[in-house]
Amino acid sequence: MNETPGAEATYVPRQESPRGQGEELLSAALRYAGERHWDVVPGTWLETGGRTGAPRCSCGDAECHAPGAHPARRDWKAAATASATVVRRLWATHPRAAVLLPTGRTFDVVDVPETAGCLALARLERDGRAPGPVAATPDRRMYFFVLPGATAKAIDGLHALGYASSAALDLAVRGEGDWAAAPPTRFGRSGRAQWVRRPTAARAWLPDVADLIGTLAYACGRERLTARRRP
Template identity: 50%
Template structure:
């Protein structure tokens, strides 16, 4: 199987990646990692620098199995890393400075709008070409998310929501990967590296994911999607729970285990 992908002729941008890596280290105090990158090929194609013909994530993974020892914790280390590999992708390791809650991109945008409308804290969020969105939160999300979703009454397995923690990473803007570039859907604040706890954003995220999953099931069954807020009204009428916090219905639910992505 040919694993090459069409990309623009200019595969540069190493200077910009270095600048952003330095900025993340200086302003946000984040740890960063220089990862694999896209190598130019014939006729405008490219392949991953790892040289694996079956690479599942070209240009979007660490450069080697011992990558944890290569994580950069300061600007001097960042400059040395990109000095060795100027085209390296920019990765943010999770489970060290922060965790990430990843959801379908459209659900992520709905959750951002909902957080704003409700005046709740928002999280830096990264949108990927794979149509997923990663919300950066304080450490410990993996240990709490399943129980929190259970208390809210959301069936975890159907939400498409995953947590990235220790031993994983997210691709940081402006890294170019298969299909395009990672982008900020919500930029981090340059003057305040504050991140929310997962409890502060999980309600709106679960609600948006649940609505999207419900709409998809309705569409596949030939029914019209439910109007916004119908889930809360249904639960309230049934007497199974009540609406609290971020507008998330809390009632009888089944416990679920959050699937951790393999990266």
């Protein structure tokens, strides 16, 4: 992640062409819809203004938890589409809107801390187990894309491993009714979501969460233990 912490008063926004941003987001949305057949929907976007010129979420909430990277409308689930024609029309209204991927349809997402995700990914690939698409967000989370219907299987897998709940591991499954912000969506001042393992023709399939949950749980548990030991 390219994250540059600092006081708001010293923040200098990255100079990007609004037109260029819009073209990049639209291009990504069209790829997800056309190549992957994933439903997409535009979310909020970032606006600049005020004394510092710091980006603000279009939702208008000064305390927004995910500025520029969350649904912009209540009917976002119904508005999600894989039609290129509709995608173009939706982003024509707000070209800099976030690209959101509804979960619980073509895929679910297992959401884990970035450090744990990196450890899990390394172990999976060392063991010769392909993880499928993996994304990272600038709020230091990693998304593992898996087959839909993952929630019940993840719970069963964690119980079998002796964990009472996923909350103790800071692991969550994003399923039906939820969403994930897709690259290159920008999260406020923090940066953009990025692909760690990009969805490609060679990585078009999705793994079953049952094949990953043991490794993800181990990595999350180790991360929690390490965090408790830090001074």
